Structure formats: structure tokens, C-alpha cells
Amino acid sequence: MDIEQRIKELEDEIKRTQYNKATEKHILRLKARIAYLKKELEEKRKKQRAQRSSRGVKKFGDAMVSLIGPPSVGKSLLFNKLTNAKSEVGDYAFTTLEIYPGIMKYNGAEIQLLDMPGLIEGASKGRGKGREILSVARNSDLLLIMVDVFNHNLNAIIEELYSFGIRINQDVPKVSIKRKDKGGINVASTMPLSMDEDTIKSIVREFGYVNVDILIKEDITPERLVDFFAGNRVYVHAVLVINKVDLVDKIYLQSLRDKFSSWEPVFISAKTGEGLEELKEKIFYHAGLIRVYLKPQNGNVDYNAPLILKKGATIEDICKSIHRDFIKKFRYAMVWGNSVKFPGQHVGLEHRVEDEDIVRLVLRR
Ligand SMILES: Nc1nc2c(ncn2[C@@H]2O[C@H](COP(=O)(O)OP(=O)(O)O)[C@@H](O)[C@H]2O)c(=O)[nH]1
Ligand SMILES: [Mg+2]
Structure with a gap:
């Protein structure tokens, strides 16, 4: 059986298994197993890719920033307002079919902005150029996650990024490991942990370790522990941009501010230009310049x-x-x-x- 089939099977098993205290650990182990297999798959793909010619977008300028979001939220219009380039703006869902680079000049910096096709559900599995979009997102210094005042299903976007190994606004897991010849798995931490030792060890074993010292320096979650061992995750900054504020009133806007307050979003209108100065400033700052x-x-x-x-x-x-x-x-x-x-x-x-x-x-x- 090939790796993809095996992953599919494990995913189905998780779907079938009811989540409760008794099955929690089993599910966690399945997830760790999936992460391990995906890592293998990724390595296999990498080898195949290396044999083909390398494609993708060339980095240019002081930082690379990608516009990620569903179709028709105004990515292309914003891109046209911020850069020297021109991308097609349209009323139908799939106006932008390719990835367009443009340069935004700000504070003396040249920042490469990428207009992208809309990200749709299933993107991480290859739908609608999903893999191309997400590969570029992985290599970006910053993601502008863009929605509009009516279409703001963030979870769908975050999920696609997540399944492609992109972690946004998170630090790298604070874990270190030391392989050794014998002695089994040994877990130490610099603070009390919410996860119990058995669970930690079972995840470690899923990744094929037998003799290893593990030092954990944060109150880690199972997801982040799996991320650490999977190793092929990228940690990228993201700014939430909510567009088309010109279409709604103050009360409606306030409800969005409340809903997304933890994101500290930038509210803009690509049409009227409102909020664009604040956005440029945030791009410069969060791109780490x-x-x-x-x-x-x-x-x-x-x-x-x-x-x-x-x-x-x-x-x-x-x-x-x-x-x-x-x-x-x-x-x-x-x-x-x-x-x-x-x-x-x-x-x-x-x-x-x-x-x-x-x-x-x-x-x-
Ligand atoms: N009212 C209003 N319409 C906008 C705004 N930004 C974009 N649009 C319109 O929304 C539609 C989709 O825009 P487009 O830039 O092609 O979206 P994309 O698919 O995300 O690239 C077009 O008809 C735009 O004119 C905005 O800030 N306000
Ligand atoms: Mg577009």
C-alpha cells in the first residue's frame, strides 16, 4: 500500500472514532502517525521535485508578502493600489488564475507583494492551484490573510494553511532532543506540563525514536509536539485584513471588530483607499523590516x-x-x-x- 493510501486510512479511522477521554490517546497516536507519514511523503515529493526543474516564485526585494484569501474579497484591487503592477479585478469568482508579483515601495524598502488566486476549501489537497498558492505562502515573510465584511470564514483558510504545515503567529516549539545509544525515552521539562509523560512518550515513539532525551521548555500541546517531530513546519507571521468597509455601517463594523479582536485586524477599503496607510505600516513592521x-x-x-x-x-x-x-x-x-x-x-x-x-x-x- 502506498503512503497516501495509508494516510487516508488513518484519517478515516479518526473520523470513525468517537472522541472521548478513553479514545483521546489513541486518536493522538493516529495523528502523530499521520504526521510522520506525511513527512515521509513530503520527502519523497521533494526528491521528485528536485529532479524536475525548480519552479515557483523568485524572491525579490527586502521581503516577500503574499495575499491569501477566498475569491472576490478584493485581493487584486488591493494589490493594484499598493504596487506598481496590474492584476485583473473582476466580479466573478476566479479572475486571478496565476500568481502575480508586484513591488510596493514603503519607508525606502521594496517589498514584493504577490497577488494570488483565491484559496478554496481543499486547496491543501490540490484544488484550484492550492498547492502552488500554499507553497508560495510557505516561503513568504508575511501573509496578508484577506477577507471582506461579508465573507469572513477564517477557519477554512487557517485549516488549509494548517494542513500544509504553515503555522501562523506562533513561535517554533521550544523542544530539544538528544539521541543516545541506550536508556529509552527520557522526558524532562523546565516547567510543569499539562500533557502526561505517557502521552508524550507515545508520540515520540510514533516518530521512530527509541533512545532519546527530550527537553521541553513550554507547556506544550500535543499538536505542537507533533509539529516539532514532524519538523517540516514553517512559522510565518500573518496580518488579518478585512476589506470593503465602505459597504457597511459603523454598528456592523463594530461587531466585526469584536469578533476578530484577538487578531488586531486592519480594516480597509481597497476601493476608497481607507486604511491603506495603516496597512502599509503594518506590512513593513510584520515583515520584520x-x-x-x-x-x-x-x-x-x-x-x-x-x-x-x-x-x-x-x-x-x-x-x-x-x-x-x-x-x-x-x-x-x-x-x-x-x-x-x-x-x-x-x-x-x-x-x-x-x-x-x-x-x-x-x-x-
Ligand atoms: N465596494 C467595494 N468593492 C470592492 C472593494 N475591493 C474590491 N471590490 C470589488 O470586489 C470584486 C472582486 O475584487 P477582486 O480584486 O477581483 O477580488 P479577488 O478575487 O480577491 O482578487 C470586484 O468587483 C471589486 O471591484 C472595496 O473595498 N469595496
Ligand atoms: Mg484576484
Whole structure:
């Protein structure tokens, strides 16, 4: 029997099994088994893909951001408003059939935006170009999950992302493992765990481990433990965008604000332009970008030409991005802004800069 059939069987078994306290662990074990088989399947597919030519979307610019959502919520209209590119906008469900790249300029950064076909149920199983869309989503720095004021079934979208191994707005599970030659499975944790040890061990066994030390550093859920062992998950930021606010009144809008408050959504109208400035700001921030202004030896800071870096970047990254010789010649840097305690503080290569810092590099001659 091939792997796909086996997965299908296990999924059917879960569907057939009534969920209760007595069957909980059994179901969990089946889920772990499925995750393990999917991992195998993915590895097999990867090998096949490597043999074919590599397709997909080329990354360009400082960050890549994908528009994900059902058909007709206004993705293409928004894309056209934010970028230099043009994608077809239409009144019927499948106007956009391909993935279109465009560039949004903001804060001196060039951010690649991707207009996508609508994501429909069954996408993760390949419906409606689902696999292409989700593969691109996996490689994005940020997802704009877009719905509109009438069509906002988020669960369906989240589920498709989830079954494709995309975890949004979550940290990587805080687990580490050490293989050993003997001694069985040993579980340790830095805090009390809600999961019991037997359940943890049964999941670990499903992934083929016999002798291994496991250290868990969060109150982990079964899902996240499976994610850790499956290993092929990606952890991506997502911003919820709710479009077409021009079509409803304040009271209706407030009900949506309440319903989705935990998401801190951005409300926009791609048609009137309302909310687009706030959206751009959030895209820049959640794509993990920061600006740093360089201060020349004897000159003024050019605020129109920031250096665009990723959050967490250091002085060393700045040096490298300018010229490879700068590291060798580096003496120290002077920094003004949020990352330092006082203006003009001297720092070394390992210093982490923050958004809107001003940096002067002092080099040996
Ligand atoms: N009233 C209103 N209509 C919009 C808005 N954004 C998009 N539309 C309309 O919704 C339809 C679908 O838009 P489109 O961008 O093709 O959606 P997509 O399938 O998500 O790419 C088109 O008729 C758009 O003109 C908006 O903010 N307000
Ligand atoms: Mg479209």
C-alpha cells in the first residue's frame, strides 16, 4: 500500500472514532502517525521535485508578502493600489488564475507583494492551484490573510494553511532532543506540563525514536509536539485584513471588530483607499523590516535613503551590506536611537540595531 493510501486510512479511522477521554490517546497516536507519514511523503515529493526543474516564485526585494484569501474579497484591487503592477479585478469568482508579483515601495524598502488566486476549501489537497498558492505562502515573510465584511470564514483558510504545515503567529516549539545509544525515552521539562509523560512518550515513539532525551521548555500541546517531530513546519507571521468597509455601517463594523479582536485586524477599503496607510505600516513592521540611517563622516544624515535590514540585524550586518572590506577595517560604530542608552554611544560589531537608528561607522584608514 502506498503512503497516501495509508494516510487516508488513518484519517478515516479518526473520523470513525468517537472522541472521548478513553479514545483521546489513541486518536493522538493516529495523528502523530499521520504526521510522520506525511513527512515521509513530503520527502519523497521533494526528491521528485528536485529532479524536475525548480519552479515557483523568485524572491525579490527586502521581503516577500503574499495575499491569501477566498475569491472576490478584493485581493487584486488591493494589490493594484499598493504596487506598481496590474492584476485583473473582476466580479466573478476566479479572475486571478496565476500568481502575480508586484513591488510596493514603503519607508525606502521594496517589498514584493504577490497577488494570488483565491484559496478554496481543499486547496491543501490540490484544488484550484492550492498547492502552488500554499507553497508560495510557505516561503513568504508575511501573509496578508484577506477577507471582506461579508465573507469572513477564517477557519477554512487557517485549516488549509494548517494542513500544509504553515503555522501562523506562533513561535517554533521550544523542544530539544538528544539521541543516545541506550536508556529509552527520557522526558524532562523546565516547567510543569499539562500533557502526561505517557502521552508524550507515545508520540515520540510514533516518530521512530527509541533512545532519546527530550527537553521541553513550554507547556506544550500535543499538536505542537507533533509539529516539532514532524519538523517540516514553517512559522510565518500573518496580518488579518478585512476589506470593503465602505459597504457597511459603523454598528456592523463594530461587531466585526469584536469578533476578530484577538487578531488586531486592519480594516480597509481597497476601493476608497481607507486604511491603506495603516496597512502599509503594518506590512513593513510584520515583515520584520527596520530602517537604519547612515551618518557620513562629515555630512548630514540622508533620511530619504535608509538601509533596510531585518529585525535583529547587527552592526556587522550593516558593514557586510555596504562593503566586505568594512569588517576588516572596522574600529567601532556610533549609534543614536532606540538601541542605545545615550546618543552617540560607541558599540561593537555584535550590537543589535533598531528601527530608525542612526549609525556612523568608524573605520581604520
Ligand atoms: N465596494 C467595494 N468593492 C470592492 C472593494 N475591493 C474590491 N471590490 C470589488 O470586489 C470584486 C472582486 O475584487 P477582486 O480584486 O477581483 O477580488 P479577488 O478575487 O480577491 O482578487 C470586484 O468587483 C471589486 O471591484 C472595496 O473595498 N469595496
Ligand atoms: Mg484576484
